Amino acid sequence: MLAERTPPLPFRAEVQAARRGDRSAFEALVRGVQRPVYGLCLRLLRTEAEAAEVAQEAFLRAYQNLHRYDDGKPFDLWVLAIARNLCLDLLRRRTRMLTENVDDLHEALPSGEANQEEGVIVAEERRSLESALATLSVEDREVLGLYYVQKRTTKEIAAVMGVAPGTIMARLFRAREKLRRRMTAQPEEAA
Amino acid sequence: MDCPDLEVLLFDQARGSGDALEHARTCPACARLLEEHRQLEKDLLRLSDPLPPVDLVARVMDRVAAEPMPVRAEMRVGLPILAATLMAAVLSFVATRGPIGLLGASAVRALVSWTSALSGLGNAVHAAWSTTAVPLAVSLSAMLLVALVGLRRLAPPRAVEIEVIP
Numbered sequence: 185m186l187a188e189r190t191p192p193l194p195f196r197a198e199v200q201a202a203r204r205g206d207r208s209a210f211e212a213l214v215r216g217v218q219r220p221v222y223g224l225c226l227r228l229l230r231t232e233a234e235a236a237e238v239a240q241e242a243f244l245r246a247y248q249n250l251h252r253y254d255d256g257k258p259f260d261l262w263v264l265a266i267a268r269n270l271c272l273d274l275l276r277r278r279t280r281m282l283t284e285n286v287d288d289l290h291e292a293l294p295s296g297e298a299n300q301e302e303g304v305i306v307a308e309e310r311r312s313l314e315s316a317l318a319t320l321s322v323e324d325r326e327v328l329g330l331y332y333v334q335k336r337t338t339k340e341i342a343a344v345m346g347v348a349p350g351t352i353m354a355r356l357f358r359a360r361e362k363l364r365r366r367m368t369a370q371p372e373e374a375a
Numbered sequence: 376m377d378c379p380d381l382e383v384l385l386f387d388q389a390r391g392s393g394d395a396l397e398h399a400r401t402c403p404a405c406a407r408l409l410e411e412h413r414q415l416e417k418d419l420l421r422l423s424d425p426l427p428p429v430d431l432v433a434r435v436m437d438r439v440a441a442e443p444m445p446v447r448a449e450m451r452v453g454l455p456i457l458a459a460t461l462m463a464a465v466l467s468f469v470a471t472r473g474p475i476g477l478l479g480a481s482a483v484r485a486l487v488s489w490t491s492a493l494s495g496l497g498n499a500v501h502a503a504w505s506t507t508a509v510p511l512a513v514s515l516s517a518m519l520l521v522a523l524v525g526l527r528r529l530a531p532p533r534a535v536e537i538e539v540i541p
Contacts, residue, residue: 205444207436207439207440210436210439211432211436214431214432214435214436215432218427218431218432219424219426219427220424221427222424222425222427222428222431223424223425223427224424226425232428236427236428236431236434239427239431239435240431240434240435240438243435243439244435244438244439244442247439247442248442309418310418310421310422313418313419313422314422328419332416332419332420332422333419333422333423333424334424335420353386353389354382357381357382357385357386358382360385360412360415360416360419361381361385361412363415363419364411364412364415367415368411
């Protein structure tokens with residue numbers, strides 16, 4: 185892994201304007217980070233309606249707590265951490281096991297736009313990968329989603345999950361190995 | 376040689392070198408495992424987040440519109456300080472006129488005694504400076520430098536490091 189310096193944090197001007205009461209600046213912030221926030225919620229909760237509801241709630245909490253946000257940290261990671269905590273709260277509150285059909289997830293997860301972007305990987309392979317991902321635990325889905333889908337660094341993932349950065353690679357490897365086993369087991373199970 | 380732990384093997388794969396990776400060059404089972412992980416990583420990296428509902432921003436902003444304006448941090452800190460200062464001013468005014476005037480007198484006496492103490496301290500510093508100016512200057516400079524280095528370390532970084540996924 186290589187490391188390099190990035191320019192000043194994005195969204196700083198918008199955050200400052202939003203703190204002064206500029207709601208259009210806050211709207212720009214929501215537009216800027218809505219996709220990763222919603223994506224994480226959907227990956228954790230696995231239902232579109234709940235993911236949209238929790239993403240909204242996360243943005244509202246962010247607005248109410250803008251004065252507590254530390255300017256020295258990336259804004260998107262802050263909102264992602266809020267959304268993650270809300271998702272975990274909701275998952276804890278669920279009294280019944282999720283009996284969702286994996287086929288529903290096929291429609292819920294990557295969009296048509298993603299299909300066009302992919303180009304190489306065929307839709308069937310992607311669906312099988314998403315199906316295998318959906319069978320993993322919340323923690324495994326989270327770390328794989330943040331690292332591979334959102335292309336976050338281990339430091340960023342650690343900031344969102346509130347754990348030491350040194351633990352992320354090990355979590356990632358374990359989750360990937362579970363996924364590999366699910367993927368290789370699928371054809372045998374089908375046979 | 377026994378096959379290494381999976382985590383060690385994958386760490387070496389991510390790093391691009393290591394004993395475990397060397398082992399995998401001659402071990403078909405480990406080589407196959409690494410190849411499957413490499414392929415899986417490639418497929419995972421092609422996934423992307425779904426698009427959020429088209430009305431998500433509008434729904435968030437509707438809820439935001441129903442909220443009161445967020446209070447700025449400066450106001451949260453500044454208002455109590457202002458209130459405390461005003462309270463102190465009122466108290467001192469009352470103290471000079473009312474039966475609690477003793478309080479004001481005590482405060483003034485304390486101030487006068489502190490002024491005398493400060494004056495004595497000034498004289499001591501002057502005497503020390505006139506006898507050991509160079510050692511004092513060197514020590515003070517060193518202390519200042521250490522303090523500045525400490526402050527620099529305390530300051531939050533303005534940039535984040537990113538890792539490039541291979």
